[in-house]
Amino acid sequence: MATTTPDYRQGSFRLSMLIYDSRYRAITIQIVFLMLLMAGFAWLVDNTIQNLRALGKDFSYRFLWQSAGYDINQTLIAYNSTMSHARAMVVGLLNTILVAVMACALATVLGVLAGVLRLSNNWIVARLMTIYVELFRNIPTVLWILIFFSVMAISMPEPRAFRGEAATASMLVFDSVAITNRGVYIPEPVFDRSLGDLDLRYFKVSVDLLAIIAALIASSWASGRIVARANRIQEETGIRPATWWLRLAVWVLPVAALLSALGFHLVKPVLPETGIPNFQGGIHMRNSLIALWLALSVYTGAFIAEVVRAGILAVNRGQTEAAVSLGLRPTLTMRLVILPQALRVIIPPMISQYLNITKNSSLAIAVGYMDLRATLGGITINQTGRELEAMLLMMLIYLALSLTISSLMNVYNARVKLKER
Amino acid sequence: MTHKILLGALAAAAILGAGAAQAQTLNDVKNRGNLRCGTNTGLAGFAFPDANNVWQGFDVAYCRAIAAAVLGDPMKVDFVPLTSQTRFTALAAGEVDVLVRNTTWTFVRDVDLKFTFAAVNYYDGQGFMVRKDLGVSSAKELDGAKVCIETGTTTELNLADFFRSNGMSYDPVPIETNAAAQQQYLAGACDVYTTDVSGLAATRASFADPQNHVILPEVVSKEPLGPLVRHGDDQWADIVRWVSNALVAAEELGITSANIGELKANGHPNPEVNRLLGREGDLGAMLGLDANWAVRAISAAGNYGEIFATNIGEGTPIGLARGLNALWTQGGLQYTPPFR
Structure with a gap:
């Protein structure tokens, strides 16, 4: 008997199958959404172009090469008001990176301390840390920034208070640090026999700094060799030779020799006896930098404390008990057994916290810290009227910055995570 | 997820489109x-x-x-x-x-x-206000001063030009609003407050002790x-x-x-x-x-x-x-x- 049953496997493709056939449906839906999304984007771009045309504006980045005309108080590379907007942007970006790095470092220290202490058996210490965490993470960052800024500006003495016979304020640490309502002045490292600067066309790099970094890298390598040798001896003989004094010498001696060869000394800030009372010399850490740095650090530190606490609690209690039964002291248990395992849990959420610090640093404008948002996204926009161009550029820069931090931290994460073989 | 992105895009588009009507x-x-x-x-x-x-x-x-x-x-x-x-x-x-x-x-x-x-x-024109006890009678004596400015204004540019053309150094303290700048100036976080002379007079009038502040004679710009x-x-x-x-x-x-x-x-x-x-x-x-x-x-x-x-x-x-x-x-x- 001849059958007329259609052969489904080789059946011809019909358009309706895109919806009714479960093999194709998912793909169909995705393609339709993608097209709608792209249409939406196209409409946005088109709308923007039309609006710009209606306003009579063009889209151009030529303004970046025009003279900026404004001064910036904190510059890590040479800058003056005759230089370009692009240069001002880089100055702002470096200020952003500076405060982000400072805040990441301090937040990590604060966070790890608070996280570990919150698990302390000492009731008072644990409760104090709870108060710190709950107080700082539940109040918006920008308020903390303003609070630190106001405290600095209002309660610290004015520079004039340091002057004259009847000075009401005095400098700290052998007359080398001045805390004023305009910021903190600290001694500045100076090299008498400086090696000069390396001119890289757009900016200069101090050769002294490069030499010190080179010395530190060499020390690190030598220290690694010493440890490797100690490990080998331990493998062979079972006795580990004392290495601490060798390693200390390797770290300290070359740098010390280099510094003295360069004629290193510190220059204290001084207040001139006449004229406008402002400290000269030394490094001036402005109120804006200090407020932003401390506020971002204590705020994010509270989150990091929770991340660290979660990481430690995630390590099985059996690990602690095993370590104790081997005779390890509590500090060693924490350092050698708990923290290395906790790091696997801690690192991924820490990446988010570092990204948060970097992005939150754009609140700097609240206290007049000249970061990327204040230079490119603030004064440059105002003086040139290029909102769209500058905002897009700023978004791109923050995106690039965040992705860089993220990828660096991911490399570190790959090193500490559980190796599965 | 895709839904959310689409809705977000539409909302953003509505915002961007808001300024379209022109004439x-x-x-x-x-x-x-x-x-x-x-x-x-x-x-x-x-x-x-x-x-x-x-x-x-x-x-x-x-x-x-x-x-x-x-x-x-x-x-x-x-x-x-x-x-x-x-x-x-x-x-x-x-x-x-x-x-x-x-x-x-x-x-x-x-x-x-x-x-x-x-x-x-x-x-109008841009001027400088200082506290009387600073002992300054001319803007040309402001070398090394900390200057509070309202950011995003022409004052910022005039200030840079004035100090550069007179070969003086200064430390700008950019502030977002006039009120905040006033606070910083009164707290002594800067030596000088600069803006248009009319703004300086208005700001000084709102101080508790206007007689202790002086507007310096120099007017350094034209501000129509x-x-x-x-x-x-x-x-x-x-x-x-x-x-x-x-x-x-x-x-x-x-x-x-x-x-x-x-x-x-x-x-x-x-x-x-x-x-x-x-x-x-x-x-x-x-x-x-x-x-x-x-x-x-x-x-x-x-x-x-x-x-x-x-x-x-x-x-x-x-x-x-x-x-x-x-x-x-x-x-x-x-x-x-x-x-x-």
């Missing part, structure tokens, strides 16, 4: 029934909300005059307080119909930012301040320009808020008065308004001289002299083209 500001204002006027976030004498939360001041009087001319009611104004950073974006995006916010008329703002400056309501609108709607620009001119012309012709009713009713031998007040000719219709536009504008807060005297003149705590802002007939710069 015919007059119709928009009439249909809306109120004027959106961009003003200072708070500067004594120029624009500030009083104890009853009613906006008062020199710039505010201009908004009221425009609203009176266009809508017939000086109180139909929606004041939008703007910082020096947000003002231009707000005007360009159509959030405000007119910006009257101590804004300096410059080439770049007029030509490149695509705005039209309708008039100059105050001829005035109302501005977007490029491309010439009718609206004309309305703002001629309302401003009407206020100056009224002072010149002796029309005050006190005698305007009588002049309107009985006329005046000078035909220009009659044209301005709509008794002769049809100037109002040419602007797209009715014949009484100028009567209402002048009645709102008085003529230019009255507005000056009530808000910032020598009888007020601000205590500014007319100086450059006297009428041209009295040695000043305030001058209006003829109404004919």
Whole structure:
């Protein structure tokens, strides 16, 4: 008997199958959404172009090469008001990176301390840390920034208070640090026999700094060799030779020799006896930098404390008990057994916290810290009227910055995570 | 997830699209029934909300005059307080119909930012204020000073030029609003506060101890301040320009808020008065308004001289002299083209 049953496997493709056939449906839906999304984007771009045309504006980045005309108080590379907007942007970006790095470092220290202490058996210490965490993470960052800024500006003495016979304020640490309502002045490292600067066309790099970094890298390598040798001896003989004094010498001696060869000394800030009372010399850490740095650090530190606490609690209690039964002291248990395992849990959420610090640093404008948002996204926009161009550029820069931090931290994460073989 | 992205994109598009309608500001204002006027976030004498939360001041009087001319009611104004950073974006995006916010008329703002400056309501210049006990009597002695500035203003650029051309160093402390700058200056976080001289006088008047602060004699720039609108709607620009001119012309012709009713009713031998007040000719219709536009504008807060005297003149705590802002007939710069 001849059958007329259609052969489904080789059946011809019909358009309706895109919806009714479960093999194709998912793909169909995705393609339709993608097209709608792209249409939406196209409409946005088109709308923007039309609006710009209606306003009579063009889209151009030529303004970046025009003279900026404004001064910036904190510059890590040479800058003056005759230089370009692009240069001002880089100055702002470096200020952003500076405060982000400072805040990441301090937040990590604060966070790890608070996280570990919150698990302390000492009731008072644990409760104090709870108060710190709950107080700082539940109040918006920008308020903390303003609070630190106001405290600095209002309660610290004015520079004039340091002057004259009847000075009401005095400098700290052998007359080398001045805390004023305009910021903190600290001694500045100076090299008498400086090696000069390396001119890289757009900016200069101090050769002294490069030499010190080179010395530190060499020390690190030598220290690694010493440890490797100690490990080998331990493998062979079972006795580990004392290495601490060798390693200390390797770290300290070359740098010390280099510094003295360069004629290193510190220059204290001084207040001139006449004229406008402002400290000269030394490094001036402005109120804006200090407020932003401390506020971002204590705020994010509270989150990091929770991340660290979660990481430690995630390590099985059996690990602690095993370590104790081997005779390890509590500090060693924490350092050698708990923290290395906790790091696997801690690192991924820490990446988010570092990204948060970097992005939150754009609140700097609240206290007049000249970061990327204040230079490119603030004064440059105002003086040139290029909102769209500058905002897009700023978004791109923050995106690039965040992705860089993220990828660096991911490399570190790959090193500490559980190796599965 | 895709849903959310799509909705987000649509919402963003709606926001970006909001500023699209461009021409015919007059119709928009009439249909809306109120004027959106961009003003200072708070500067004594120029624009500030009083104890009853009613906006008062020199710039505010201009908004009221425009609203009176266009809508017939000086109180139909929606004041939008703007910082020096947000003002231009707000005007360009159509959030405000007119910006009257101590804004300096410059080439770049007029030509490149695509705005039209309708008039100059105050001829100003940048100055410096210091505390008396700093012992400084000239801006040339400010080498090494910390200077508080409102960021995003022309003052920032003038400051850089002034210190550079005099070979002096300084440390700028950028602040977002006048109020915050004031706090920093009073706390002694900077030695000098700089802005337009009118702003310095207004700021000093609000201090508890104005006598301990001194405005240095140097005026380092020209700052013609005035109302501005977007490029491309010439009718609206004309309305703002001629309302401003009407206020100056009224002072010149002796029309005050006190005698305007009588002049309107009985006329005046000078035909220009009659044209301005709509008794002769049809100037109002040419602007797209009715014949009484100028009567209402002048009645709102008085003529230019009255507005000056009530808000910032020598009888007020601000205590500014007319100086450059006297009428041209009295040695000043305030001058209006003829109404004919």
